[in-house]
Amino acid sequence: MQKIAMDRISEFYSAMAAERALYLPLKKRGAVNFGRWQEGADVDIDALHTVKSPKDLFFPQSEDIVAFKMKGKEIEIDAPDTPDEPFAVFGVRACDARAMEVLDRVFLSEPVDTYYRARRENGVVITLACTAPEETCFCSVFGIDPAQPGGDVSTWLSGGFLYLKAVTEKGEAFLAGLTPLEEANDAEIEPAVRALEETMERLPLKDLDLTGIDGNATEKLFGSEQWAELSRACLGCGTCTYICPTCQCYDIRDFDTGKEIRRYRCWDSCMYSDFTRMAHGNPRKSQVERFRQRFMHKLVYFPANNDGMYSCVGCGRCVAKCPISMNIVKVAKALGAEARK
Ligand code: SF4
Ligand code: SF4
Incomplete structure (x- = not known):
């Protein structure tokens, strides 16, 4: 040292x-x-x-x-x-x-x-x-x-x-x-x-219980009736995704400068209505579906595909910055009991 x-x-x-x-x-x-x-x-x-x-x-x-x-x-x-x-x-x-x-x-x-x-x-x-x-x-x-x-x-x-x-x-x-x-x-x-x-x-959040919320919880949590209430006030602003150290979604776009076409990639957010929009439209048409995707990806889909590793590190940025005070802690608390049934 x-x-x-x-x-x-x-x-x-x-x-x-x-x-x-x-x-x-x-x-x-x-x-x-x-x-x-x-x-x-x-x-x-x-x-x-x-x-x-x-x-x-x-x-x-x-x-x-x-x-x-x-x-x-x-x-x-x-x-x-x-x-x-x-x-x-x-x-x-x-x-x-x-x-x-x-x-x-x-x-x-x-x-x-x-x-x-x-x-x-x-x-x-x-x-x-x-x-x-x-x-x-x-x-x-x-x-x-x-x-x-x-x-x-x-x-x-x-x-x-x-x-x-x-x-x-x-x-x-x-x-x-x-x-x-x-x-x-x-x-x-x-x-x-x-x-x-x-x-x-x-620290007040040190005992957050994730038992039951893991890579095996898709069936129990995807259809939960709580998603509608949890996402009700979500503005779809994307703040939570832009400040998150683990969010990794991006878009690829072309920009015509008048002299050439520049293709660039830029961060994108699963909270946006045009995220992954394809010729037939957006696969997640409502904010409740988009909201669910963000949290299911962090707490269920990512661990399912990455040896149990969550795609959240508890930095607390989204807890501090979401304009409607909705965040992954509230989601985990709300869904925890359902996941453990
Ligand atoms: S959860 Fe909060 S920060 Fe994230 S998109 Fe909704 S309102 Fe914005
Ligand atoms: S607490 Fe988790 S979900 Fe929220 S910004 Fe940090 S890593 Fe992302």
């Missing part, structure tokens, strides 16, 4: 940024989101949750896939290069690190998404243990330990120092190139870990 005093943290950022592009939580116009570090940036590593997760760095909200241009009777095809810039992302919380494992299941399965794979290979993930989880957090329900946040390098804040420990070979190689670090002892982070464990015990 190594450490650096927090009053020298800018040196640490500079050292990392000298190695590769560095992304970390930055405060801008009152909101904290991952952004590229440069000297003088307003870094906020105390913010528990960025508004959007670090998912954008591996699966951007919008990206070009290919462009077409007519040259006489010929079509010229211009495919962008595979992303190859080495980068590091610092300040990833344990829930968001687990979310990357969910995304890996989707994008690294055959057929592999080569853009995502390139970014995963080029990115070093430096996680940060939580110090002050919020009442909306329920990561422990999914077996996530915020004191052991994983990634390529794990870090902890304690007693005015940032402690660092390599988790993977990639993380070890990255740390070896950073100069301003001092040697430290594992015992030095124990007070911080104990304080976090005590806070986790007090």
Whole structure:
């Protein structure tokens, strides 16, 4: 284990940024989101949750896939290069690190998404243990330990120092190139870990019971009469999907610039009425069907196809941000009793 005093943290950022592009939580116009570090940036590593997760760095909200241009009777095809810039992302919380494992299941399965794979290979993930989880957090329900946040390098804040420990070979190689670090002892982070464990015990959602809600629950839950009431006030705004670190749906669209056709992909939301619309129309015609799809996918269909892994990590973003205060916790509580019958 190594450490650096927090009053020298800018040196640490500079050292990392000298190695590769560095992304970390930055405060801008009152909101904290991952952004590229440069000297003088307003870094906020105390913010528990960025508004959007670090998912954008591996699966951007919008990206070009290919462009077409007519040259006489010929079509010229211009495919962008595979992303190859080495980068590091610092300040990833344990829930968001687990979310990357969910995304890996989707994008690294055959057929592999080569853009995502390139970014995963080029990115070093430096996680940060939580110090002050919020009442909306329920990561422990999914077996996530915020004191052991994983990634390529794990870090902890304690007693005015940032402690660092390599988790993977990639993380070890990255740390070896950073100069301003001092040697430290594992015992030095124990007070911080104990304080976090005590806070986790007090969180109101820590006992959310998912018993019976799993990959085998399709028959019991799909036809539940509760979906109508649960979805009644849903605005179909898609906020819950855009801020979710595990949501992975996208659309592919063409845009005519007047000189060429640019084909790009962009995040999409199963909460939208035109999501996966085909020539015959939308397969889910009502908001109740779309609402059900989102929660059945996270809690039933995904675990059914991924060795029991849920597609929710309990980050609590949707709990905090849904404008009608509807969320996966309320759905799980409402359907739990039915699932356990
Ligand atoms: S559940 Fe909430 S955040 Fe999600 S689409 Fe409905 S209203 Fe919007
Ligand atoms: S469903 Fe909600 S709590 Fe679960 S990972 Fe997505 S945003 Fe976080």
